[in-house]
Amino acid sequence: MDFITLKEKIINAKANANIAVVQPESPEVFEAIKSASMENLCHFSLIGDQKTILMQMEKVGLKGCEIINAADATCAAYSAIDLIHRKQAHILMKGNVPTDVLLKAVLDHEKGLRTTQLLSHLVIVETHERAFLGVTDGGINIQPTLADKVSIIHNAVKFFHRLGVEKPKVALLSATEKPNPKIPSAAQANQLIDLVKAANINDCLVYGPVAFDLAISRRARQIKKVDNKIYSNADIVLVPEIVCGNSLAKSLIYCAKFHSGGVVLGAECPIILLSRADSAQEKLNSIILGVMQCIRC
């Protein structure tokens, strides 16, 4: 699977998904919206200062979006969430609202989009072999506990099921394959595997501890003489903490030049958090990943 195939799937499925964009203001956000609109990937409801939105739409030549006026960032966030509750929108997307304001509204116990799962961030990269590799969580959870990791795995596995991967392989990343008691991610891998089983997260293969080379490289598997092909074929890499996930994903994007997109999981709908540093293509890929989740919902 790759981003181009995924885009074609979405276009063919005529999903009619609607994305609620919270406080779109900057040209980059409007460029992303325009390119997704032109590809007929989805519709958009733009929620924020009406004047600014109209001006930016005209600037980039964007037409046919619903506009909902909102006084400030918090109002815009709650309006967007309301659209999701009323099933008039299916995906939430951050425009120029500060991330903490958006997530605070999402996590609101009364009016938000909370589920029993943790919110977690998943980066998807397309490797040179045109396979999707997920890295989670390098964006939201700083130092997740084992229970948090079960939820992060749950979110990513469910995401891959919707991508059409029936039994995603989840590598529990560490610096070694030995259960080294001094390295928490290596020492606790077996316990985490048991917790995932106990949580009834089915249709996935969780294994580890494993270093990154053995998680993704056939050459490393052959040299290290590991027969089990589950190694070297990870769909999802679960990282121990945020700096590891953040750096790993960024090295795959900036140095390996893998195409990429990202999405926040664990809420009632996918949440797209575009980053300023994302390229136009990365922004479009994130929208593709969000819409894809809705087709199979």
Place this chain on the structure above:
Amino acid sequence: MDFITLKEKIINAKANANIAVVQPESPEVFEAIKSASMENLCHFSLIGDQKTILMQMEKVGLKGCEIINAADATCAAYSAIDLIHRKQAHILMKGNVPTDVLLKAVLDHEKGLRTTQLLSHLVIVETHERAFLGVTDGGINIQPTLADKVSIIHNAVKFFHRLGVEKPKVALLSATEKPNPKIPSAAQANQLIDLVKAANINDCLVYGPVAFDLAISRRARQIKKVDNKIYSNADIVLVPEIVCGNSLAKSLIYCAKFHSGGVVLGAECPIILLSRADSAQEKLNSIILGVMQCIRC
């Protein structure tokens, strides 16, 4: 600077460095020794079971190495260290001796190769722009304290000085550029910068916290509107803990396909720990990095 230029420098310098190899036994180790010998990079003293060594030398067609018989791994390690003390060898290299046995001998308070610095591992990758980027420590120190990190930075900076980089730029890696109190590497960056200054580690520029994209990518710097060019131009990336460093280095090697080599620093001489999963070129690069350290000693 790149590995080919570095190799030529060494050949031209006629360094006459001698590498003491502890317990060489496997064909891969002898292939690495042979290729370094053929390039006239250095000499080798091979320390271990004489019969095995002679047999393997014949197999790969290797000639002209000193052979020192040693009864077992520990004896071989101490014999090699003795050669270093007597200045008959200048670099220590792991053959098939277990890493812990070798490092235990190196760290022996009486007979070892201890200095006042911590032992630390440095991976050097050659980016597509033919620049060297160091990642430390993804190999030895699991969860270094701030004091440990000062020593790790000291080792890497000294290494880059010998590579000819007068004022290496050291990026303190985190997931953000903000001093987020919840992320230790982000919260403690300023304190670490002060400790580096207090330790009189001069001729380097330590900065952070910084996420990987802003540490190495000009595009990220432009988009994030950071004027200071120290960003996006790191020579050395200091990682918070071992899994982050290990995964980052491996993604640069396996996914970005950067040429690489690695070396252990902080002892009285450079230590080369080849890994089974290293390619022939990576092994040669590690030897190049080790020998380079001796030219300017």
